[in-house]
Amino acid sequence: xxxxxxxxxxxxxxxxxxxxxAEWTTRAxxxxxxxxxxxxxLDLLGQxxxxxxxxxxxxxxxxxxxxxxxxxxxxxRGEREFRxxxxxxxxxxxxxxxxxxxxxxxxxxxxxxxxxxxxxxxRLAAIAGKASKEVAYHVDHAIMWTLRxxxxxxxxxxxxxxxxxxxxxxxxxxxxxxPHLREAWLAAVEPVLAEATLDRPEDGRFRPTGGRKGVHTExxxxxxxxxxxxxxxxxxxxx
Amino acid sequence: MTTAFAAAARVVDPxxxxxxxxxxGVLREVEEEADGTVRVTITPTYSGCPAMDAIxxxxxxxxxxxxxxxxxxxxxxxxAWTTDWITDEGRAKLAAAGTAPPPPRSLPxxxxxxVCPRCGSPEVEEISRFGSTACKSLWRCRGCAxxxxxxxxx
Ligand SMILES: [Zn+2]
Numbered sequence: 403x404x405x406x407x408x409x410x411x412x413x414x415x416x417x418x419x420x421x422x423x424a425e426w427t428t429r430a431x432x433x434x435x436x437x438x439x440x441x442x443x444l445d446l447l448g449q450x451x452x453x454x455x456x457x458x459x460x461x462x463x464x465x466x467x468x469x470x471x472x473x474x475x476x477x478x479r480g481e482r483e484f485r486x487x488x489x490x491x492x493x494x495x496x497x498x499x500x501x502x503x504x505x506x507x508x509x510x511x512x513x514x515x516x517x518x519x520x521x522x523x524x525r526l527a528a529i530a531g532k533a534s535k536e537v538a539y540h541v542d543h544a545i546m547w548t549l550r551x552x553x554x555x556x557x558x559x560x561x562x563x564x565x566x567x568x569x570x571x572x573x574x575x576x577x578x579x580x581p582h583l584r585e586a587w588l589a590a591v592e593p594v595l596a597e598a599t600l601d602r603p604e605d606g607r608f609r610p611t612g613g614r615k616g617v618h619t620e621x622x623x624x625x626x627x628x629x630x631x632x633x634x635x636x637x638x639x640x641x
Numbered sequence: 642m643t644t645a646f647a648a649a650a651r652v653v654d655p656x657x658x659x660x661x662x663x664x665x666g667v668l669r670e671v672e673e674e675a676d677g678t679v680r681v682t683i684t685p686t687y688s689g690c691p692a693m694d695a696i697x698x699x700x701x702x703x704x705x706x707x708x709x710x711x712x713x714x715x716x717x718x719x720x721a722w723t724t725d726w727i728t729d730e731g732r733a734k735l736a737a738a739g740t741a742p743p744p745p746r747s748l749p750x751x752x753x754x755x756v757c758p759r760c761g762s763p764e765v766e767e768i769s770r771f772g773s774t775a776c777k778s779l780w781r782c783r784g785c786a787x788x789x790x791x792x793x794x795x
Pocket of ligand 1: 757761782785787
């Protein structure tokens with residue numbers, strides 16, 4: 403049986419990744435990319451909504467009707483109650499950061515959703531089955547850009563390598579609950595980095611962790627402040 | 642009198658305005674209960690499809706206008722929607738409106754390119770994998786040089 407905490411981890415990953423990606427709206431290097439990033443963020447937001455709705459229903463069932471709905475989970479929890487991996491909350495960074503992060507995260511989601519889609523929890527399997535079709539496009543898009551940036555100009559290569567080096571340590575946290583997924587993830591990511599002429603970093607000892615227990619980086623508070631301000635300023639508003 | 646199914650089926654997709662939710666395969670089921678309540682089952686095209694709320698409201702409005710004021714709209718995810726749910730009629734309407742319909746998923750990946758909905762040329766190139774909505778990509782025809790939307794295979 404899936405627990406509320408497990409669903410929050412899944413939903414919060416998608417929600418926070420969507421929020422960070424949405425920061426690129428009107429800021430991407432070209433119009434097509436602006437539209438692409440907004441669409442990918444929207445896919446993630448939709449996944450977050452379904453996962454958090456499920457978490458909310460489970461919580462309410464456990465509390466005999468008390469408890470919160472998906473909006474309360476997204477907009478009224480404090481920082482320590484979020485269960486997302488720290489990779490998703492790191493600052494926006496440059497464009498290379500956004501696309502390398504998408505490669506790492508989407509490749510992880512692809513393995514994760516494939517497993518959940520075949521799992522025993524029917525509702526979760528339906529959400530994952532739906533989402534995995536979308537995530538395949540995200541992986542595709544991230545690969546295209548990683549190759550273009552890594553094997554591009556000196557400057558794009560330098561930035562892409564810096565993003566890979568900066569983000570790599572944060573990928574370990576993704577596999578804390580499901581270590582067996584890392585092998586397939588590496589098999590997907592390593593050849594892309596190689597083809598993009600990017601060095602695959604060493605697996606060092608710096609492996610930030612804590613997101614699944616509600617321990618976040620100093621960037622998380624600012625993200626939540628922006629994401630939650632409207633809902634908190636106008637409780638119950640509708641349009 | 643319009644049947645409950647017909648009233649639900651005529652709802653137009655808010656984003657692809659030339660096809661109905663029945664053409665798209667978004668409408669799964671319409672059941673009339675003994676007490677007059679109509680239960681409509683729909684499925685999203687994409688997880689984050691922002692049109693779902695509008696579709697729910699439009700279904701309620703259309704059924705109410707047809708004499709069915711008690712409407713319940715339910716959303717299911719399984720079996721997951723794919724572009725193969727779009728009917729032949731829906732594909733024809735999309736093409737006639739200048740949006741290239743998706744090829745069948747049974748085709749090998751490399752043959753899944755659209756033909757130009759304007760001149761029929763297969764000489765087309767993808768400009769952007771992500772178009773104006775989640776379900777579309779943007780293409781250009783090398784024959785007539787016109788850009789066009791394509792409902793991409795999902
Ligand atoms: Zn043409």
